[in-house]
Structure formats: C-alpha cells, structure tokens
Amino acid sequence: MRDVSLNPIRPPATELAWLDDPAIAATLVTLTAGALRAVIAPGVGGALAAFYEITTDGPLHWLRPAAHAAFEQRDPLRMASFPLFPYCNRIRDARFEFGGGTVDLAGNDSRFAHALHGNAWRHPWQVGARSDGSVDLHFEHEPDPRVPGDWPFRYRAQQRIELRGGALCVTLSAQNLAVRPMPFGMGHHPYYPRTAQTRVYADVQAMWHADADVLPTHLGPHPAVDALREGMSPDAFDLDNNFANWTREATIAWPDEHRRLTMTADAPFDHLVVFAPANDAQLCVEPVTNTTDCFNAVGMREQVGGCVLAPGEEIAATLTWTPQRG
Template identity: 30%
Template sequence: MSVPLLHLQDRLTRLSIAPELGASLVNWQVSATDQALLRPADEAALNSGNPRRLGCYPLAPWSNRIAEGGFLRPDGWLALTPNTGHDPYPIHGSAWQQAWRVEHHSKRRARLSLDSAVPFAYRATLDIHLHEGCLSIDLHATHLDSSATWYGLGLHPYFPRYPDTRLQAAARSVWLADEGGLPSRQAKVPEDWHFATAQALPAAVVDHAFSGWPGDCVIEQPGAGYRLVCNARGAGHFLLFCPHEQPFFCFEPVSHPINAHHLPGRPGLRLLQQGETTHLGFSVQYQPL
C-alpha cells in the first residue's frame, strides 16, 4: 500500500502528513538528528492504513467514547454505532476514519479539509504550520446539518516515552468511574497524577480525562535532549493515556471529558446551529536542552 504524504520543513524540524489517513501526522523529527518528537511511525505503521499507529490525528465531531448508543439532540435522538472492532462504543468521531482533501500545501504550511456526511453533515478544516521548531495545529468544524447538534473537538498525539520522561500539566480534577465503566464523577487529582509541577509519568496504567486545565503543558525528555512546550486553545480538558510497558504515551487536548454527551450539563460541548463553527488549537514548541 502506497500512502501519499505531504512534507513540511522549517529551520529546525520536518513533518510528514497523510491526508488520506484521517489527516494524520506521521512523523515529526528534528532535521539535524532525526530525533522523533512524536512517536515514530515506520513503513509498516504507515502501510497499515490505521491512524492509531501514526503520530497524531484530529478528533471531530467529538473526542473519545459516547455511551448509550447515541445522544439526544434538541429535535430528537441521534443513534450511533461502534466504529471500531475493538471498542463497544463509538469513539473519536468520524473525521479520523475518512480521507481529507489538500486545500493548500507549501514548504511550511498545509490546509486540509473534509466534508463529512457521517454521522451528520459537517465540514472540518485542519491548518498545520511549522515555524522555528513550533508545530501549530488549528482544527475547525462547521455544522452543516439542519438539526442543531452537540460538538466537541480534540487532537490525539502520541509522544515518545522514555524512563526519564516528565510531564507538567496542571488540572483541577480528574474524571473517575464508580463501577469500572465510563467516567461519571469528578475527584481530586491523586498525587501520582498531579502534574502541577513536572514529574515522572506513573508506572501504572492511566487512561483518564482531566478538567480545569488552563491549556499549558511541558513534556521534558532530558535523556533525549529536548523539551516540548505546549499550549492549547479551546481545550479546557486533557486526556492522559499511559499504557503498560509501551514506548509512548498520549497527551490529548480536548474540549470536553469522556462521554460528555451524557454528563450533567454536557461539560465542554457546544450546541451548533447550521452554519456555526467551533475551533481547537494546539501549538508544540521544540526546545533543545
């Protein structure tokens, strides 16, 4: 399988993008050393056609899982079905499972777009820009369906994990589940997950949403010789996924917590009328140590 790629490059870094694979970022690397700044994707990962094996992909028109087989819109129930073979819930919207068009491509910029009819009509655009080692991503979604609908956005980057990886990302609370299901209540962030100051990633598995996040994050990679200074816009929450004994972790800026469509007050979701737009932005600045 041959996957067409776009390539961007600034003075410090280079980036490859696979528009046909859900607008996924494939590899972001330091030009001088080939150091991977996102989880590296080899040919096998690229040829799998699966964005989950690449560096980052957009989440629209929602992030993570939705329970109960759908959700209620102002004019009635919208039924949803699972969209993967491994998860009982529809997950991460529909944008990551469709091919995007290339609207613009230059040395340091690309704009991709998607007109989707699934699970309702919307248009998404993804603007990607490299400048002096800073990767900037802006995701917009415009509602095109005649029925008003709840929207959420996110990005799903995979970062390399080393023994000395450290994370700084302050949050006010974490979402927990009472009986092992989807999160249903907020709680104080436990000490092992308290990243108000930089600390090592937990040894145990973490797969949770955190709220009350101001949008700032620092990922320190001392042994690899760099840090990433991040800032999100339109994302008051993040998801942290640290799988067991894997060389990566996910830090996902999102507009809403998991299953927000069924949480009281629908935290972080926006009800869009036809023609209205919502936006999420994320910048990641590479800094050599």
C-alpha cells in the same frame, strides 16, 4: 492498539523507512522549516505521521513516528497524531439523547464497544493550499443512512498545519452544515516518545475517575493531579483519564536528553486527556474540547465541555507544540 516495546527517544532512521517507499511517499505531504520536519498523511485520517528535527545524530523525534503498518492498514492509531471530530474519546454504548431523539452510533466500528473519537479519523482528508511550511486539509461529512452508526449531521472539518516560529501549529476548525443544531467537540491525539526518564507537566484541577470501560464516573481529587503539577512519570499510575480545568499548557520532558516539548492550546481546548497505561509503550497527552462521554455526562458545562453548533455556525482554535533543547 498497543505497541509491544518502548520507542527510544532517538529512533533509528529505519523507523522512517516508509519515507523511502515510493508508494507511501506519494501520498504524504512533508513540511520543512529549518531543521524541523512535519510529515502528514492526508489519506490516513488526516493524521500526522511524524514531527522531528534533523540532527547530526539522525532524526530527533518530538512525536512518536508512525509505524510502517499504519500505512498498510490505514490506521491512525499507529500514527504520530490524528484529529478528532466531531467529538473526542468514547460515547457510552454508542448512543445519546439529543434534540428530542436518540442518536445511535452503534455499528460504526466493531472493534470498540463504545463509539470512539468521532468519524473524521476514519476517512481520507483532501489537500488544499500548501507551501513549504504549511498545508490546509479538509474533510466534509455527508450522512449516509445506509451506513450503520453514521454520524447523522452534515459538517465540514479543516486543519491548517504549519511549521512557524520553531513550532508545529495546528488550527482545527469546523462548521455545522446541517439544517439543525449539532452537538460537537474536537481535539488532537498526539503520541509522544516514552522512556523511563520521561516526565509530564500540567497544571490541572481535578481528574475524571473512570470505570472498567474507561467511561467517566465522577470528577474529584487524585494523586495524579499533584504529580502532574510537579512532573509526573508515565509509570507512576495506570492512566486513561480526563483532567478538568488545565491551564492549556503542558510539557513533555526528557531531562536525560536535555529537551522538552511544550504544548499550548486556545480555548475551548479546556480539557486534557492523559493516556499513560501501565507496562506499555504509549504516552498521549491530548488537548480536547470535551470530556469522554460528554453528550451523556452529568455536570456543569465547564466540567464536561463540548458545545452545540447552530446551523452554519463555525468554530476554530489552535494547538501549538514548541520544542526546546538545552
């Protein structure tokens, strides 16, 4: 889903008008720490609706704020960021082989030809412990054989979202609740303000080239690899690609605004997706544990990512976004 116009770096306060809508506000959790604010929409896929700083000039947005329609349509794709469980990005033809059989995910969303982003983002999350600066969210999936394309493994996913140390920290965790092994991947899908001056910095080793369906074909060199190391303009290429073996640190900078946002990630967030389509408003720099179509991809595990969780096994890792001004 693509917006039709670029968001300015400092959107007018009216872009947060949904905060003044009592029906919407009642469903939100707002975290505060000094001038920083993080607004969470548990009912819309456990998504972040906004991450911004209060200034004398109005809200300074570090992530693209949610559109009002995101709440009306319960659409995480129009939020600031949303969690990805139990895999990231596309699965070719919505099926893969695992455990001696075919996992068929066809029919879970008619909008997409290939299964996309798992299923946790399509459901409301429950709110657990919370304080002024933190909140725990959880989602538990119970397979339903009556639902076409339902993920056939039972699992629990959790997010601990915190404002601490001048940063936004999100710890993602999951546990396999099934009685058999479960293939697994996770990530987060942040959108950033995009202008002509925006630059993206990341030390990556190679790029997964993709076909017309945005599915990977091979891992190899690309001019974007060097461009990212030097500070890439989102307008330089038409990207919706995975990058392998990044250093788990990336920076989105707005040099004309004298500010930058640095994202760091724990292992196993060893893969990075850059979505910077040509002639478009969107910019995503996504930390993920698996490449697109990882359950079907051919390659070494460190190139493909993802894992298999044994029954009862848990996994957890933290993502951090640190704003810097000046």
